Amino acid sequence: MKKTQNRRMTLQRKTILEVLRQTNIHPSADEIYMMVRERLPRISLGTVYRNLEVLSESGFIQKLELGGTIKRFDWNPKKHYHIRCLRCGRVDDAPIAPFNRLENELYGVTVYTIIGHRLEFEGLCPSCTKNNHPS
Amino acid sequence: MKKTQNRRMTLQRKTILEVLRQTNIHPSADEIYMMVRERLPRISLGTVYRNLEVLSESGFIQKLELGGTIKRFDWNPKKHYHIRCLRCGRVDDAPIAPFNRLENELYGVTVYTIIGHRLEFEGLCPSCTKNNHPS
DNA sequence: AATGCTATCAGTAACCATTATCAATACAAT
DNA sequence: ATTGTATTGATAATGGTTACTGATAGCATT
Numbered sequence: 001m002k003k004t005q006n007r008r009m010t011l012q013r014k015t016i017l018e019v020l021r022q023t024n025i026h027p028s029a030d031e032i033y034m035m036v037r038e039r040l041p042r043i044s045l046g047t048v049y050r051n052l053e054v055l056s057e058s059g060f061i062q063k064l065e066l067g068g069t070i071k072r073f074d075w076n077p078k079k080h081y082h083i084r085c086l087r088c089g090r091v092d093d094a095p096i097a098p099f100n101r102l103e104n105e106l107y108g109v110t111v112y113t114i115i116g117h118r119l120e121f122e123g124l125c126p127s128c129t130k131n132n133h134p135s
Numbered sequence: 136m137k138k139t140q141n142r143r144m145t146l147q148r149k150t151i152l153e154v155l156r157q158t159n160i161h162p163s164a165d166e167i168y169m170m171v172r173e174r175l176p177r178i179s180l181g182t183v184y185r186n187l188e189v190l191s192e193s194g195f196i197q198k199l200e201l202g203g204t205i206k207r208f209d210w211n212p213k214k215h216y217h218i219r220c221l222r223c224g225r226v227d228d229a230p231i232a233p234f235n236r237l238e239n240e241l242y243g244v245t246v247y248t249i250i251g252h253r254l255e256f257e258g259l260c261p262s263c264t265k266n267n268h269p270s
Numbered sequence: 271a272a273t274g275c276t277a278t279c280a281g282t283a284a285c286c287a288t289t290a291t292c293a294a295t296a297c298a299a300t
Numbered sequence: 301a302t303t304g305t306a307t308t309g310a311t312a313a314t315g316g317t318t319a320c321t322g323a324t325a326g327c328a329t330t
Contacts (some may be wrong), residue, residue, distance in 0.1 A: 006298085006306070007306080008296090008297070008298090008306065008307075009239045010296090010297095010306090010307065010308085012307085012308075013307090014224075017189045017316090028287090029287080029288080031286080034179065042308095042309075043289095043308090043309080044308070044309040044310065044311090045309095045310095046288095046289080046290090046308085046309070046310075046311085047307080047309070049287095049288065049289075049307060050289095050307085050308090052309095056327075061182045065202040065203065067200045067253065068200065069286085069287070069317085070286095070287065070288095071287085083241070083245060083247050083249070085247070086250065091295085092245075092247070093239060094245065095241070095244045095245055096207070096240050096241060096244070103256070105231050106218070106229060106230070106256060109230045109231070110218060110227075110229065110230055110258075111227075111260070111261045112218050112220065112256070112258040112259060112260055112261070112264075113220065113258045113259040113264045113267075114218070114256055114258040115257050115258045115259065116252075116256070116257045116258075117254060117256045117257065118202065118254070118255045118257065119252060119253070119254045119255075120176060120254075121238070121241060121247070121249055121251070121252045121254065122249075122250050122252065122253065123245075123247040123248050123249040123250045123251075124247060124248040124250065125246070125247055126246045126247070129247075132248075141276080141277070142277085143277065143278075143325095143327095145277085145278065145279085145325090145326095146280090147278080147279075161317075163316085164316080164317080165315095165316080176281090177279095177280075178280080179279070179280040179281060180280095180281095180317095181279085181280075181281075181282085181283090181317095181319090182278080182279060182280070184316095184317065184318075185278085185279090185318090186278095188318095204287090204288085204315085204316070205315090205316065205317095206316085206317085246309080
């Protein structure tokens with residue numbers, strides 16, 4: 001029995017959404033917190049985490065769990081792939097269409113019920129490619 | 136200037152490697168800690184983390200950064216894909232050959248220097264499939 | 271055997287992203 | 301206005317991981 005979830009588009013929630021939609025750097029919760037504070041200086045970090053969770057559950061945005069330790073957020077809720085710089089952590093969209101039939105490859109050869117897949121490319125961003133003198 | 140790394144195959148290191156090779160559950164550092172303690176009761180959790188890092192850097196094992204928050208370890212250092220249960224976190228090898236040319240898809244259409252990719256399937260394991268009555 | 275060098279150890283503290291808690295507040299429906 | 305619930309800001313707690321520290325163990329050279 002799921003309890004009713006009456007969600008209100010509060011100023012905090014709306015501001016977080018607007019701020020996220022203005023960037024394509026796939027920011028972390030803390031980066032979003034710093035950006036939002038320029039418009040709502042008294043907002044709490046907990047509020048940012050809470051609303052990022054709500055917004056991604058509601059399908060407005062997408063929570064990314066890529067390599068590394070931190071979670072990032074994407075204003076675009078549609079399925080697409082990403083590419084991450086192994087040196088500085090920068091994340092961009094991967095300019096490649098998603099494989100919609102990839103799950104079929106596992107049909108009949110796994111005991112799992114397949115739901116989806118996550119594909120992430122790893123590499124070096126332009127800046128880190130340039131400065132890639134071995135340490 | 137990289138400092139010399141004279142690595143010794145200590146008892147702790149060897150035991151961790153042996154214990155990991157006896158399982159296919161892709162255990163976390165803490166799970167490995169508990170398993171190793173049955174043979175080395177006085178080993179420290181820090182030692183486990185340190186040696187898992189050394190062993191993966193040396194190519195003996197593989198560190199997995201899948202979805203979710205914790206890191207897991209795989210006795211098989213060769214590139215292969217995994218499938219993770221969204222409900223209980225169980226991880227198995229995905230019975231599908233890796234796409235070796237996938238990076239070529241991005242050649243010329245990204246500003247990144249592509250190094251590799253990570254593909255992970257998500258689904259429900261048999262046990263969680265059976266018990267999947269909606270909450 | 272004694273010495274010196276260095277890797278590794280166990281134990282513990284620190285770190286950091288994230289979650290949980292809670293009293294106070296804002297909003298919506300009556 | 302009043303009641304009920306969602307949300308907030310502030311802060312504490314959590315949990316996985318990493319860093320620090322002084323002690324110990326292995327190895328090469330005397």
